[in-house]
Amino acid sequence: MDDYKFNEVKDVRWESINPEDGNIKFRKNKKKSFFGGFLKAIIFIIIASISGGISGAYVVNNIYNSNGGKYVIPQKNESYTGDTLKSSNLYGSAINKIADNVGPAVVGVSNTGESFWGTVDKGIGSGIIFDSNGYIVTNYHVIEGAAKVTVKLSNGKVFPAKLVGYDKRSDIAVIKIEGTNLPVATFGDSTKVRVGDLAVAIGNPLGEEFAGSVTAGIISALNRTMKYDGAIYKVLQTDAAINPGNSGGPLVNENGEVIGINSLKIGSEANAEGMGFAIAINEAKTIIDALMNDGKVKRPALGVLGQTVSSRDGSIKGFYVNQVIEASGAAAAGMKPTDIIIEIDKQKVESFEDLAEALDKHKIGDSVSCKIWRDGATVELNITLKEVKEANR
Known part of the structure; x- marks a missing residue:
């Protein structure tokens, strides 16, 4: 076969109100008319000043002060009236709510392995609690080759974890810790995501020292197909910062729903700024269900x-x-x-x-x-x- 060049062996099995001309005309010897008009102008100015002062005071007291001294911009179909302002889903407050609601369901996943020198730390990633009984989804590459996997909750508690199942092809793994009534994240629908939507990444970039970090951006592109090491990923692209350690953590929409599983491994060789990728949650849910039911993903294969x-x-x-x-x-x-x-x-x-x-x-x-x-x-x-x-x- 000297006529051919080969690549690595692979296993196939398997988005001022102006009057007319702006001038006032006077007639000779009509002082009464002149002074009458002048008086009206003074009265108009006084009334306008009072109205402006009242409006300004309202804005300061009801908008500026009620938002912690920060001016806000009303969103589409919103106005500064009554309860509408108080309940509006503003950009900043949306991120606050996401961090508060989703953050507790994001965990740190530590991977330790065996070597000639004994047990070694092979790194840390992130995970998402999706079942209150301790089931967690993460990236397969986060726990690959692990002799021991431990999970650290947002409250600091540490648990040993056992492997439920993994799928190298999709880079998804499910692990479990012994716990009940744990905080869980809600999975959304990645088919409803649009370019420009708010995207928030939560995880442990660069390890436990920065656990629970929150970064925000937008959805940059949809339906990207990434091919890496034989795996084919259906991913969302975002400019929210995703760094080593974020892998396995959630990408969340403005409603606090998980729309993707962050995976720095995809495209990491390019070392590009502002280009993060997350496995679309609809793709991941199918894999998760299979791992929960069978411990593996059954795929058709030629053999x-x-x-x-x-x-x-x-x-x-x-x-x-x-x-x-x-x-x-x-x-x-x-x-x-x-x-x-x-x-x-x-x-x-x-x-x-x-x-x-x-x-x-x-x-x-x-x-x-x-x-x-x-x-x-x-x-x-x-x-x-x-x-x-x-x-x-």
Whole structure:
């Protein structure tokens, strides 16, 4: 295979009111009229001054002072009248409420592992309590390779945690601590998020020293697809600061609902400012449900191991099959090692990510058409997708 260049082996299993001209005209010898007009002007000025003073006093007493000495701007469809001002969802007060209501449900997640020197601290991330009985969601990379996981609540209490399940592909993990009546965060609907919406990130950037940090910004973009290390993420982009340690913490909307799970790992190599990413909560909820029910995510898989390949002249690109898993759909259909998958369901496959994305549109038991390049010719196979248990572990 000297004619091909290979990438890392991957496992495929698996948004002044002016009068007319502004002048006053006088007529000769009509002093009465002149003085009458002058008197009216003086009276008008006095009345206007009194009205202005009353209005100004109202603004100072009812707006400035009632907001801690800070002037505020009414939001859309709001005005400075009666109870409307007091109940308006102003930008600053929204963040205060989010911090107060969601903050207690955000935890620190510590990962310790074993080495030649004994137990070592492998880092800290964040997590979200979503069930009052101690169930917490975080990023898989936060607890990856951990010999021991501990959770620190916002009140300072520390608990050992056990793993419920994880999915490396989506970078989601669920852990549990022994507790009851714990504060929980409410999951929102990420499909309703719009570009420009308020976005607040809560977590432990750079470790426990900065636990409970709150940063705010906006939603910068929607429906981003990020590909990293074989995983395909459906994410929200935000300019709210997300730093190491924020991973696994919540991205929250103005209603205090979790709309995403922060994941610095995505795009961290770019080292860009003002570009944070969070796994859309609707994507995450499906994974969380599967982990809670089965401890893993069941995905359809062809049943092959391999890597991305391209010929030197670029005429052939696809997924090179190194191994066909025994008893898989690929094995039953007659796929062989050295085959190159170039199409799935008539969609071009030029990389591992293309293949994974195509399979994500199907469920276990579906039959897919697969075009392969074999010994200089194309061959078409129909493959029934099965679950390969080793794919998630």
